[in-house]
Amino acid sequence: MITPKKRPMRPVALLTFAATLLATASPLWAQVQPPSNSRPMAVPIAQTIPDPQDTPWPGTIQLAIDASDTTTGAYRVTETIPLPAGLSKVTLLYPRWLPGNHGPDGPLAELVDVRFFVNGQPLTWTRDPVDVNAFHVDLPAGASEVTAKFIHTSPLRESEGRITMTREMLNLQWEKMSLYPAGHYVRQIKVKPTVTVPTNWQVFTALDGKSASGNVVTWSETDYETLVDSPIFAGLYADRHDLGKGVYLDIVADKPELLKIAPENLATYRSLVDEALLAYGSKHFDHYDLLLALTDRMGGIGLEHHRSSENQYEPRTLVDWAAGDWDRNVIAHEFSHSWDGKFRRPAKLWTPDYRVPMQDNLLWVYEGQNQFWGLVLAARSGTQSKDQVLGQFANYAGSFTQYPGREWRSVEDTTHDPIIANRKPKPFSSLARNEEYYTEGALIWLEAEAIIREGTGGKKGMDDFAKAFFGVKDGDWGVLTYDLPDVIQTLNAVYPYDWAGFIKTRIQTPGQPSPLGGIERGGYKLAWKEEPNPYDKARMAAAKYISLNHSIGLAIDNDGKITGSRWDSPAFKAGLVTGMQVISVNGKTYDQEAIKAAITAAKGTNAPIDLIVKRDDVVRPIRIEYHDGLRWPWLERAAPGTAPTGLDKLLAPRAPALKKPAAK
Structure with missing residues (x-):
């Protein structure tokens, strides 16, 4: 039998064959050419919050804060906000960008149990999904005011944030526990504040028109901007000193004996007022309160306001005057802010x-x-x-x-x-x-x-x-x-x-x-010595650590835990980082004297500094190659002599009562 000769496929037949091939080879084709994936388009963000206008909000907000619960540290707030006629919804804002903080750090998570009412009836509300500091509250027809009730849960431990209430004192900052209506300059929103404090506590603030009935304190109507700029310090152990020129030093303390500042030391704060007024040549306040907490229980603070400032010292800074010298700069800094930063x-x-x-x-x-x-x-x-x-x-x-x-x-x-x-x-x-x-x-x-x-x-x-x-x-x-x-x-x-x-x-x-x-x-000139300057020495002693930043490049607390490691320092190159614990130094149990002695012994030699360190559950040796000894920075006069230099003159008193008579 002879097989017949094949003929080439016609175009129509070729297309039919190709379609059949594709249909039978779809798994392979899907790998080579995947199907088109879904691709969403962005949903435009709707502007649901009005921009502030320089127009008044009608009426006066009644802001009442119960700050008497020193056990839980909770501030219980009732805020009654008058409403313009005809509103079906109001947007209330929790402050986010806080003056003096320079960033968006209003502690919104501490605002809890938030509820809104009209005539005692609860309202529905939603949090804005974009600006989560905004609360949109639905209003019934004819509502003339809305009442907000909520709790500001002050931190109880440092890990939760700054502690603002203890058994002996509190620091109430209005912006942390209040809401304000959107769409208006805050200077155009009127507020009448009232605070309930623990029995027998004294209350200090720059607000005007103070009156008290028992432990309930109220002040004259003010605007929300001024309110936020006028925090409260209050405490069981408290004292007030008139520094002259309308300035007062208001002190709260952990214990009553901490308030006993010597007259000659109190006089330096009167001199501070005089020196500031001389330097700036003006006064941008009608009265001013230096609010000061002597505590290691409430959180530290240094925060400026126009007619007051919030300050914290270590508890014994006023009674142990010489030892507390390093700690007293904050008041001068914050007082200066009344001119620079506030005015x-x-x-x-x-x-x-x-x-x-x-x-x-x-x-x-x-x-x-x-x-x-x-x-x-x-x-x-x-x-x-x-x-x-x-x-x-x-x-x-x-x-x-x-x-x-x-x-x-x-x-x-x-x-x-x-x-x-x-x-x-x-x-x-x-x-x-x-x-x-x-x-x-x-x-x-x-x-x-x-x-x-x-x-x-x-x-x-x-x-x-x-x-x-x-x-x-x-x-x-x-x-x-x-x-x-x-x-x-x-x-x-x-x-x-x-x-x-x-x-x-x-x-x-x-x-x-x-x-x-x-x-x-x-x-002057920058010099290096093997002993810390007075500021570094006192600061390290108070904080219970040693800074070896300028030698091996570490900061270490008294338990040997590394709290700082300078990038590219000898310690860093040896593999020492924050969180490790130094157990021993050159074969001896770690303490400050041991580490200083090891650095001194290695100076000018080829001998390393040998450490045993712990990180998590691993203990291992580490060797630091460093041979330049202990180093701390000092300022020294650049040339011998006693004539005052430019820096000496800058730091010399200006107020007549403080100028020393010229040597004879």
Whole structure:
């Protein structure tokens, strides 16, 4: 049999064959060419919260807070809010962007058991899914007011946040336990506040019109902005001192004996008031309360307000005057803020309510100037000794000589840290940088002082800038905003110089040399010694740790736990990081003396420092190669002699009563 010859397929037949092939090979085809996946489109975010307008909210909010439960630390709030006619829904906001905090850190999670009522009947409400600080409350027809009831659960442990109530005292901050209606400048919202405190407690605040009935205290109607700016300190053991010029020192303490400040030491706070008024040449408050807590039970604080400030010292700081010298700078710093930060404020840091975001670029003025003035005024008044202040400047300057984060991050960029980091601890802060607009800012303003002093032959300095920039409009306790050109213009009016270039280099450009210009132009130099300066010594003793940052590159607490490791330090290169525990040093049980002795013994030799460390459940040896000995920063006069240098003159008293007679 002969097989017939095959003929080529026709086009129609070829297409039929291809379709059959595809149908039978679909699993293979799916792998080569997958089916089209679903691809959603974004749902637009609807604007459900009105922007604030400079118009009044009708009526007066009645805000009543029961702060008498010292066992649970809970603040129970009843807030009655009048309503405009015809509303079917009202949006109430919990403050988010808090003045002086420089970031969005209102503690919303501590606001619990939130309920709303009209005429005693409960209402339905929803939290805004985008702006979760907003509560949308449905209203019945004809509602004339809405009552909010909720609890602010103050932290009971440090791990939960800052403790604001103990058995002996409390620190009530209105923004933490109140709501306000959306759509209005907060200065246009009227509030009548009332607080119930424990029996026999004294209450201090800058609010006006105080009246009391038993343990229920009320104040005159005010606006919400002023209310938020007027916190309360209250306590069982309390005292008040008139410092003159309308300024008062209001103290609450853990124990009554802690209140016994010696007359000569109290006089330094009167001098602080005089020195601040001389430096700024004006007064931007009608009265002012320095609120001070002497405690290690309530959380620490230093927070500025226009007519008051919140401050905390270690419990014995006033009675053990010399030992507490290191701890007393906060009051000078926060008092200075009445001029710098409250009266004069960067335009983008002032906001019409507590929902509009703040922009922190000029915190190197707002806080850097106050870090500078806090030290200067403390030294001039005697609330801190000059040696202590020089030690703080040395601490700042020394830290920046070994600080790799300065290579990549400018001072200006650290002003965003309150928003970026929310002030939480960092694994390697020397590389990440922290909020150094405070400390490096202070050193840069110290250099500006020295430039002005040199350029004017000693006739002018930062006092002249303070008067020209912050001291304007004496008696005005509103808010006068500024921006960067205003700062540069005022500096040039005091002393013509390339201030724009100075700021661009020192503030806005990373990778700069250590900011020692102010120290060196001021007649001092940064020196290194094997003993800590007075500030570092006292601070370490109080906090029960040792900083070896400038030698092996560690901070270690008294139990041997590593609390800080400097990036690229000898210890870091050996593998020592935060959280490890040092068990032994060169064969001896760890303590501060043992680690110091080991570092000293290795100086100038080839001998290593041998540690046994524990991390989790692993114990192992670690060897540190370091041979330069113990190192702590000091400021020393650059040249011998006793004639006052520029820095000496800056820190010298200005008030006539404090000036010492010239030596004969």
